[in-house]
Amino acid sequence: MSTNWYKQTTRKIHFDMHTPESVKNVGRDFNPQVLARSVKEARAEVVCFFSRCAYGWSYYPTEVGLPHPHLTRDVFGDEVKAMKAEGIRVLAYVAIDNIPTPLAGKHPEWCNHQPDGTPRTGHGSGTLVCPSQFPEESLIPQLCEIARLYEVDGFFLDGVYQYFNNVCYGEHCRQAFGRDIPREPDDPNWRAFRHWQVQSIWAVLGKAAEAVAQVRPGCVLGVNWLASTRWSVPPPEAIGYLTGDPPLHNCTFETAYHLAAWAWREQPADLMTERMLHHWQDFTCRTPETIETEFATGLAAGGKLFIGDLLQPVEVSPDLEVMRLVRRCFDFAAQRESLTKNVHSVSDIAILSSPETIRQRGANWTVDETPIRGTYLALIENGLTADVLYDGDLEENLSRYKALVVPEQRFISRKAAHAIQQFVEVGGGLVVIGAIPECVAPTEPDSAADASIFEAITGLADEGEYPFNLGYLLLRGTSAEGFWRDGDDFRPAIPVSGKSAKVRAVKAETLAPLTAPGQTYQIGALPPGETMDSPALTLHHYGKGVVIFCALPIATDLWRRGNPGAKYVLQKMARRVTPEFGVERMGPSGVQVFRSEGTGKTVVHLVAYTADRRTERPQIVESPPIISGVKVKLLDSRNPITIHVEPGKTMIQAKRDGRYLIVEPPPFVLHTAVVFDWK
Structure with missing residues (x-):
């Protein structure tokens, strides 16, 4: 088995250049040597360069796909040669979600079909692809063609999310699923369909990675956002690296958060930051200090570095001022790279993100990341370290952590529940927030879900949820009075937006009761009202472990509203179940x-x-x-x-x-x- 070169390589740059057929003279003024030298002078070790764009056009003389109709030269191949002459590795960028109209007309079976049977429109004049048939019959052959023709070191595949955003109702997909594909938002078969969809697409992408490695040994394949928290499903073993290009709202947090789900894994990982201020359609430049903060976060979190830029399709030439910016940021990174060699990241707390939570989201295929983000934010701001794990990770990996937080996960898999039970029995700490999780297999209906395992672990009985959308936690005079920020002599009421779990203490100790909202006044204000018999915070000893439960959705409220009281409670819960931190x-x-x-x-x-x-x-x-x-x-x-x-x-x-x-x-x-x- 060859060594994964991606693990030993840090500085990468990607150039975006999606080009519709209306653009003439593609590559006419291209000087491959100028681009290669500018990349080398910027201290990049790897370049990610277009071989196939989101419009479905290829930038080399392909026999599998279709070259751009106005391609003037082998843009991709010429650049590969120039980069190799400068000692720079090359990732072939391949968009996988769209085919041009001529190809769609020749192969209607490759098209994504709407419920009425018509092809689904893609970028420009193109058509979105069928995720069941196109990858096997066109994508993998084209990847192998590129690997055979050019000295590429790897592939960057983009657009897999479109396979999920736009459900294909074609006959091939229906037969592969084995029954009718859900259409209505409240169809009970959505969870089974999404599980089948993930399993089949993960399998074909793993097959693609194996195929290119067979054609060109050592060639690695990564897929933009594959195995991220939006799916919360671990990657196929054959995938060479994990990557994603987050929105730039706060890319420092995004880098840390996503690497928390990736950097501890076997595959190397990175987050693709950008030099653009407002993502891929913007030429505004960001400040180097912003990028350097993201680079520092990426390296510290155990990741690699990736930065994105834009090329114009006629010149295919870099902006030299931008390349000077990139050079400065890569210089900053190079000073710190030695710290990342031959080490692995270690965190104390695990946060669970379960794919079963999409059961609450109808036809939506993405996990609601809000409580995961809120939990991660609370822990890192409290000076602690945390990773994000999925259901499929727990059996083999949970034992390496001191505590687990299960934030507002109404459903989790049965295997994950048993792994958590064993973890707590031998002394692991557990924080459960917002709901008593119900255990269910991916192909089972919601009605098969069972809360008994977590009722035993928490020492509580699950009685549903309260109808009100605001609950209060009053700490003063309770056993949870210390669940506030140290140093303050006040304990204000903590309002938490969202529905609270209704539970009954069976074996658990009640630390603080739940307070309902009172009578409305102040043009919609809801002050604290009646104190309920139901607990808001409980403590339970299960086996050798300590378990704390909070009935209010404090993780979501922290992320959505910035609720400081919710943050302090979450932080103190984590510290209460964990006797010591690494x-x-x-x-x-x-x-x-x-x-x-x-x-x-x-x-x-x-x-x-x-x-x-x-x-x-x-x-x-x-x-x-x-x-x-x-x-x-x-x-x-x-x-x-x-x-x-x-x-x-x-x-x-x-x-x-x-x-x-x-x-x-x-x-x-x-x-x-x-x-x-x-x-």
């Missing part, structure tokens, strides 16, 4: 901590995020301040040989506090890393 950051909540382990060393990264005051999106970092007074608390009984800070290799000392080492790194801007050498 690493903690003490200091400003805007500094995120990451930990990685290697042979003979521990690396603790600190990344500061300080955006501008503008309330609109996207967030911009322009004048990052000097950060001081941050401390790192590392759980390790060993005494290090040396401790130094990077960049710069400044030596520092640690204080011993029992099993903990406490260090305070010197003031820094954006990023620093503390390296504990144990050899």
Whole structure:
């Protein structure tokens, strides 16, 4: 088995160039050597370059697909040669969701069909593809053609989400599913269909990865957003790397959040940030400080780096001013790359994102990520480390964590439930928020779901949910009075938007009761009202583990409304079930901590995020301040040989506090890393 070169390569650049057939003279003024030299001067190690765009046109003389009708030369092939001459690896960009009209006319069986049988319109004049037939009969053969003709190192596939956004009702898809495909939003078969859809598409993409590796050994294949939290299904083993291009609202958070679901896996991963301010249709340039903050986050989280830019189709030439910006950001990254070699990321807390939660979303195929994001935000702002796991991950991977948070997951798989039960029995901490999860297999109807496992784990009886859309948590005078931010002498009422779970304490201890909303006044205001018999917060000991339950949807409310009280409660719940953490950051909540382990060393990264005051999106970092007074608390009984800070290799000392080492790194801007050498 060949080594995955992607794991050892950090700096990559992608050039977008989706070109409709109305554009003439594609590649006429292209100078491949100029582009290759500019990429090398920017210090990129890999370039992702178009071989097939979202309109379905190819940029080389293909016999499988269709070349762009106004292609003047082998744009892709000439660029591959030029990049190789400069020692730069090449990923072939391939859009997989659209075919041009001539191809659709020749192969109607490759088209995505609407319920009435008509082909579904795609980009430009093209047609969206059938996800059951097109990949096998056209996509994989074209990938193999590219791998055979050109010295490519890998593929970047884009557009798989269109297979899910636009359900194909063609006969081939219906036969493959084995029954009628759901149409109405309330059809009970949506969960079974979406499960079949994921399994079949994951399988064909894994087959594609195996096929290109067979044609060109060492060639890796990645798919934009495959195995992300929107699906919450682990990737096929054959996939070479995980990647995604997030919206640029706050790409620092997006980078950390998505790598929390990816960086701990076997496949290398990255998030494709962009030099553009407003995504792929914008030529406004972002500030280098914004990109550097994202780069620092990516490296600290255990990921690789990817930056996107735009090329115009006649010149196919880079903007040299933009390339200078890229060079500055890659210089920043290169100073820190050695910290990421031969280490793996380690986190203390796992957050569960279950694909079974789409049962609550009708025809929608995406997991509601809101509670996952809210939980992750609360934990990292509290100085803790966290990863995101899916149902399919728990059996093999949950034991490496100290605690698990299950945030507002009404349904989870039966296998995941048993893994959680075993985890808590042997001493793992568990936080359950917003609902008592019901266990169900992917192909079972909702009516087969059963809450008994989680009723036993939490020591509660599930009695449904309350009808009101606002609940209150009053901490003063309860056993949960400490579930607020340290240092404050006040405990205000905590309103939480959304429906609260109605539970009855069977074996669990009630820490605080639920308070219903009172009578409306103040043009719609709902103050605290009657205190209910039902608990809002409970504590239960199950086996050797500690379990805390919150009936209110605090994770969602934190993400949607920025509710600080909800955040404090969630943070204290996590700390209550976890006796000790491998690493903690003490200091400003805007500094995120990451930990990685290697042979003979521990690396603790600190990344500061300080955006501008503008309330609109996207967030911009322009004048990052000097950060001081941050401390790192590392759980390790060993005494290090040396401790130094990077960049710069400044030596520092640690204080011993029992099993903990406490260090305070010197003031820094954006990023620093503390390296504990144990050899």
